[in-house]
Amino acid sequence: MKIVVCLKQVPDTTEIKIDPVKGTLIREGVPSIINPDDKAGLEAALTMKDKHGAEVIVLSMGPMQAEEALREALAMGADRAILLSDFKFAGADTLATSTALSYALKQLDYDFVITGRQAIDGDTAQVGPELAEFLDLPQITYAAGIDYKGDGVFHVTRKVEDRSYVLKVKAPFVMTVLSDMNKPRYMSVPGIIEAYREKKIDLWTADTIKADPARLGLKGSPTKVKESFAKALKQPGQLYEVDPQEATKIILDKLLEKFVL
Amino acid sequence: MEFKDYKDVYIFIEQRDGVLADISLELLGKGREIADKTHSKLIAFLLGSKIKGLTNVLVAGGADEVLFVDDACLEHYITEQYVQAAYHIISSKKPNIILIGATSIGRDLAPRLAARLHTGLTADCTKLEVEEDGSLFSTRPAFGGNLMATIISPDNRPQMSTVRPGVFKKLEQDSKRQGKIEEVKVQFDRNKFKVELVEVKKAEVSKKKIEDAKILVSGGRGVGKDNFPTLSVLAETIGPNTTVSGSRAVVDAKIIDQSRQVGQTGKTVHPDVYFALGISGAIQHVAGMEESEFIIAINKDKFAPIFSVADLGIVGDVNKIVPLLIDAIKDAKAKK
Structure with missing residues (x-):
C-alpha cells in the first residue's frame, strides 16, 4: 500500500495575539507547527502502515522553511518527503x-491521498475536495475513522454535525481527516536521528511537476484578498472581584434586569 | 469570459431527511437583499429525493424561482451525486453568485463544484456585500479569527461563497409571495458514483441545538469534568430556552459532544445571554460567541482574555458561584 499525506506548515494560531493599541496581529515568536488536521492524517497513514504495511509519502507545498514540518513527519515514521517549493507557487x-498539488500527485503512485480537513490559518477546508476533483478521484471529507477491508476496499467513517456515515470506497481516493480522529504519535529518538542524518527531502519545483504556469500562484488564483484587517475590539464591560455570594447577587440582578428569568 | 452572461443569485438549499437546514432560509434572506440590489432574480436550487413538498417554503422564504432535482440517488448526501446535479444546473444557468451554507455538506460540495467550474470560492463568510454591477465582497475570519479578510473574484464567474450558519436572518414566511417552481431532470453519469453508503448513525439530538437557544450556559476547562453536570442544572433552572455548550477544550476532553462546541471550529452563536464559565477566551472561542447580546464571564484569572469581550465579568471560582446562583434563581422564581 502507498499513501500520500499532504501537510501544511502553519503558525500556531492559538499563540497569535492582537496588539491592543494598533489592532494588528503579533506574529513574532509564534511557533510553526504541522497543521493539526494534517498531523492526524499522517497518524492515520502511519497506523495503516503499522497494521497492513505501507509506504507513507509526505508532500508539502510552501516556502523552504516548511522543510522542518517534513523532517518532523519523517521522524514520526514517514518514509519519504517531498517539498514543493517555487516562487511560481x-x-x-x-x-x-x-x-x-494535483500536478505533483500525478508524478506519484499511490493507493490513496490524505489531507487534513482544514488548516488552522486559512480554515477553508477547500484544498482536499478541489484536489480530489483535479485528480478525478472520489472524496470523503470529515473522516473520523478508516478500516481496510482488503482487496483495495476501505470503510471510512465521515462524522458530521448530527450523524456519521460509514462509506465504502475502493482505492484510489482522497480523504480529508478531522484532528480528533486520533492522537498523533511523538517523534521517536531513532526517528529523529534518521530524519536528520539519513533521510533526505526531495525538492520539487514547478518544472519538476510539469505544471502549467498560468494555473499556479497568484496568476492561477481566481480569488484575491481585497483587504484584511484585525477585528475591532469591543469595549470591555464591568469586572468585579468579589466573594461568591456577592458575585451571585450581581449576576442575579442582571438576569432579572434583562427579564431572563 | 463574458460577465453579462452570468446573472442572478443562486442559493443551494440544504436538506437532510427532507428537513430544510436553517442556513438555507438564512441564505434566502440575505440572497433576497443581494438580488434586489443587483436587479436580478433569487433562485433556490434544491437537491434530494421526494423533496418537492419543500419548495413552497422556499418561495415564501424569498425565492423568485425554485429549481429542484428529485432523484433516488440524492436521498443521502454523497459528494459525486450532488456535485453532478448542482453542476448540471449551474453550468447551464450561469449564475453570477452562488451561496452555499458552510456546513459539512456545503463545505464538501462547494469546493468540488468550484473546482469543476474552475472558479473562485470564499469559505465560511460572515459578511457579504455586493455592488450594483454584481461584484461580490465576501468577508471571512482567518488565522483562528484573529484577522478578517475581504475576498473578491474579479475575473471569474460565478462568484461562490460558503456562509457560516447563524450569521444572517431568515425572512418571515410570506405565503402570499409568488414564485416559479420547476423540476430539473439530470442525466447522472452513474459510473462516477464510486462511494457507497453503508450505514448512517444518527447522534442523539434529544437536547436543544445550541444555535437555537436564547441563553447558553457554556463551560470550559475551568469547570472540570466532575462539575460539568452542574451547568445542566443551571440551564434547566433558568428555563426552557437554555442549554449547555462548551469550548473546544471540553469537547476534546469528551465532556460534551462536538455538536455543542462554540467557536471557530465549532458553531457561531448569538444568544440573548451567554455564560462563559471557566472559559479563558481563546480567540477561536471568542470568534463563535462575541456577537451574543450579553456576555457574563466567570473566571479565576482576572487577566483571562474572555473579560475583554464580557459585558459582566466576575473574577472568582465558577464551581463555587454556580451552585449559589442555581439556588438564588430558584428563590427568585419562587417569589414571582
Whole structure:
C-alpha cells in the first residue's frame, strides 16, 4: 500500500495575539507547527502502515522553511518527503494550491491521498475536495475513522454535525481527516536521528511537476484578498472581584434586569 | 469570459431527511437583499429525493424561482451525486453568485463544484456585500479569527461563497409571495458514483441545538469534568430556552459532544445571554460567541482574555458561584 499525506506548515494560531493599541496581529515568536488536521492524517497513514504495511509519502507545498514540518513527519515514521517549493507557487489561493498539488500527485503512485480537513490559518477546508476533483478521484471529507477491508476496499467513517456515515470506497481516493480522529504519535529518538542524518527531502519545483504556469500562484488564483484587517475590539464591560455570594447577587440582578428569568 | 452572461443569485438549499437546514432560509434572506440590489432574480436550487413538498417554503422564504432535482440517488448526501446535479444546473444557468451554507455538506460540495467550474470560492463568510454591477465582497475570519479578510473574484464567474450558519436572518414566511417552481431532470453519469453508503448513525439530538437557544450556559476547562453536570442544572433552572455548550477544550476532553462546541471550529452563536464559565477566551472561542447580546464571564484569572469581550465579568471560582446562583434563581422564581 502507498499513501500520500499532504501537510501544511502553519503558525500556531492559538499563540497569535492582537496588539491592543494598533489592532494588528503579533506574529513574532509564534511557533510553526504541522497543521493539526494534517498531523492526524499522517497518524492515520502511519497506523495503516503499522497494521497492513505501507509506504507513507509526505508532500508539502510552501516556502523552504516548511522543510522542518517534513523532517518532523519523517521522524514520526514517514518514509519519504517531498517539498514543493517555487516562487511560481507564491500567492496561491485554494484553487491554485490544489492545482499545484494535483500536478505533483500525478508524478506519484499511490493507493490513496490524505489531507487534513482544514488548516488552522486559512480554515477553508477547500484544498482536499478541489484536489480530489483535479485528480478525478472520489472524496470523503470529515473522516473520523478508516478500516481496510482488503482487496483495495476501505470503510471510512465521515462524522458530521448530527450523524456519521460509514462509506465504502475502493482505492484510489482522497480523504480529508478531522484532528480528533486520533492522537498523533511523538517523534521517536531513532526517528529523529534518521530524519536528520539519513533521510533526505526531495525538492520539487514547478518544472519538476510539469505544471502549467498560468494555473499556479497568484496568476492561477481566481480569488484575491481585497483587504484584511484585525477585528475591532469591543469595549470591555464591568469586572468585579468579589466573594461568591456577592458575585451571585450581581449576576442575579442582571438576569432579572434583562427579564431572563 | 463574458460577465453579462452570468446573472442572478443562486442559493443551494440544504436538506437532510427532507428537513430544510436553517442556513438555507438564512441564505434566502440575505440572497433576497443581494438580488434586489443587483436587479436580478433569487433562485433556490434544491437537491434530494421526494423533496418537492419543500419548495413552497422556499418561495415564501424569498425565492423568485425554485429549481429542484428529485432523484433516488440524492436521498443521502454523497459528494459525486450532488456535485453532478448542482453542476448540471449551474453550468447551464450561469449564475453570477452562488451561496452555499458552510456546513459539512456545503463545505464538501462547494469546493468540488468550484473546482469543476474552475472558479473562485470564499469559505465560511460572515459578511457579504455586493455592488450594483454584481461584484461580490465576501468577508471571512482567518488565522483562528484573529484577522478578517475581504475576498473578491474579479475575473471569474460565478462568484461562490460558503456562509457560516447563524450569521444572517431568515425572512418571515410570506405565503402570499409568488414564485416559479420547476423540476430539473439530470442525466447522472452513474459510473462516477464510486462511494457507497453503508450505514448512517444518527447522534442523539434529544437536547436543544445550541444555535437555537436564547441563553447558553457554556463551560470550559475551568469547570472540570466532575462539575460539568452542574451547568445542566443551571440551564434547566433558568428555563426552557437554555442549554449547555462548551469550548473546544471540553469537547476534546469528551465532556460534551462536538455538536455543542462554540467557536471557530465549532458553531457561531448569538444568544440573548451567554455564560462563559471557566472559559479563558481563546480567540477561536471568542470568534463563535462575541456577537451574543450579553456576555457574563466567570473566571479565576482576572487577566483571562474572555473579560475583554464580557459585558459582566466576575473574577472568582465558577464551581463555587454556580451552585449559589442555581439556588438564588430558584428563590427568585419562587417569589414571582
